[in-house]
Amino acid sequence: MNALIPQRDLPRQLLAALSGGFALFIGIVLVWTIGYQLAYAGRIFPGVSVAGVDLSGLSPSEAAVKLSQTLSYPNTGKLLFRDGERVWVASPAELGMVFDPTASANAAYEHGRKGGMFTALSRQISARGLGADVAPVVIFDQRVAYAYLQNLAVQVDQPLAEAVLRLEGTNVISEPGRVGRSLNLDATLIYLGSQLQSFRDGEVPLVIQETTPRLLDVNAQADLARTMLSQPFTVTLPNTGSNDPGPWTFDVNVLVNMLAFNMIDSGGVPQLQVGLDANALRKSLSDLKVLVDRTPKEPRFVFDESRGQIEPISDSSVGRVMDVEASIAAINGALQRGEHSVNLVVAEQQPAVTDQANGAELGIIQLVASQTTYFYGSSEARIQNIVTAASQYHGLLVAPGQTFSMGSVLGDVSLENGYAEALIIYGGRTIKGVGGGVCQVSTTLFRTVFFAGFPVVERYSHAYRVPYYEMDASGHVDTQFAGMDATVYVPLVDFKFTNDTPYWMLMETYVDVGARTLTWKIYSTSDGRSVTWETTGPQNTLPAPEPVLEENPDMRVNEIKQVDYAAEGADVNVTRTVWRNGQIYFTDQFQTHYEPWAAVCQYGPGTEDPKKLAKKSELCAGSS
Secondary structure, three states: OOOOOOHHHHHHHHHHHHHHHHHHHHHHHHHHHHHHHHHOOOOOOOOEEEOOEEOOOOOHHHHHHHHHHHOOHHHHOOEEEEEOOEEEEEOOHHHOEEEOHHHHHHHHHHOOOOOOHHHHHHHHHHHHHHOEEEOOOEEEOHHHHHHHHHHHHHHHOEOOEOOEEEEEOOEEEEEOOEOEEEEOHHHHHHHHHHHHHOOOOEEOOOOEEEEOOOOOOOHHHHHHHHHHOOOOEEEEOOOOOOOOOOOEEEOHHHHHHHEEEEEEEEOOEEEEEEEEOHHHHHHHHHHHHHHHOEOOEOOEEEEEOOOOEEEEEEOOEOEEEEOHHHHHHHHHHHHHOOOOEEEOOEEEEOOOOOOOOOHHHHOOOEEEEEEEEEOOOOOHHHHHHHHHHHHOOOOEEEOOOOEEEHHHHHOOOOHHHOOOEEEEEEOOEEEEEEOOOHHHHHHHHHHHHHHHOOOEEEOOOOOOOOHHHHEOOOOOEOHHHOOOOOOOEOOOEOOEEEOOOOOOEEEEEEEEOOOOEEEEEEEEOOOOEEEEEEEOOOEEEEOOOOOEEEEOOOOOOOOEEEEEOOEOEEEEEEEEEEEEOOEEEEEEEEEEEEOOEOOEEEEOOOOOOHHHHHHHOOOOOOOO
16 A cells, blocks of 8 residues: 655645756757757758758858859849939949958858857757758948949939029020939948848948929019010009109010019029019119199288288198109009009108188187388399298298208299399308398297297308398498398208297288388298397407409400408397297397408409599409
């Protein structure tokens, strides 16, 4: 009867059995491995091949011979390169490939012999059951391949070209753009090396980088340019009247010189825009703007003192201003639509005062200032100029807060505008010129503004003391008026003052030719201001220089006349205090320096003794 084994001894017995089995397995593996190694000592393990050539059981030298006899790929293989419809074929040898059979055989021999025991055993078993294809050892001379690919690049590469749009006379020439292409040699070499390593025929991708031009096709822009140049382009004023300027036509030759092709960004996409050059167009339109722009004309009034009302004496008119930039856009917009005419962009400017305005609305309810100057002894030409210049200001309105410029109203002093030649001061001399006497008007306004208490912004005195501007009602010189003159010479010299009241101002001018007087009146609303003033009178006086006698080729022999009068030099300082409601509103000073001035007499050619003639004629006193 068998004895029962105690349960506590079962695990120990089981462990002993397993250990014995594992030891037996290891022993069998070692025996098989050693036997397998001995069986194939010096020979390539079964299932090992190079580039598909089975080398099982061969020694490395035998394998090298077999490989060299079997693998002719370097010379007979074919590698294809393709670019569109163009194809190039080369052998691996032509591309720098050299096969090393000995090194390849040695690589096959080493398969299953490297690594740890289990790694080597695993590779041996895998090769025997599944096969193992060892990569051939290849020498790849990239310099040869690079040279071959460079030759391809010469045929493949093409430079990028932008589309071209240009003018030849009035002809529009367009040329399409071209995509830039460049063979990437380094990237292509990587693909080539991989294909050579496979020892198989095949196609090697050419890595070509393409660069797209910003402009590939400009045919549409060329057609548009041809349309623009197909006929002249006309610009007109909108709502033209019978006296309005225009229209203006740009002929084709002008358009050609102004046509421009500009690159613009349209939502991130570059586009070629065809149109007239903005700078050239701006210059042309700026010239037209002088003709187009028209300052709104305020109505003119006179004050009817009997009724306390203003009465219109001339109508207002609407002004206009050309918007140059908007007109440029309108012209180019029309051209791009294929149109050949467009209206200029013009904004109307309404006058500040309507013809129906009344004095109460404007604050013109009373006479606030009036001054009169005298011009006894003036020539007919000088009187004509005084009348002409004074008429420019009769009935004018000055807005509240406005700085009034005499020059802006006076305009061009010319024979065409009704002025005559009379004596003027110019370049340190009294000479004959158009407009002599205009300063009688500016002096009268200066005094009116002075005694009305309005701020004077700009005032210039004459170079020397002029008797007309110091005359009193009796025609005698009153030195209290020295330093109380003002000159205007457009556009260099101006007289300006500011209407610093909240009321409109109406100016009236009256010339009494018979009495030789010029009166300037200002109507508005008195704000309680009054004026006190002091004058130093002429100081630091200097005697006039010796008289000057000069020949005038336009005069007759023994004819003599005085054209300039002696005046002593002096300095005058006038102080004005403006009061308002018993308080000093402001104080200002007007400092004037007069140069000493020589009397000038002119005589005709051939006069024997001009000095004697002057003395006899009692002209140019002081001549000897």
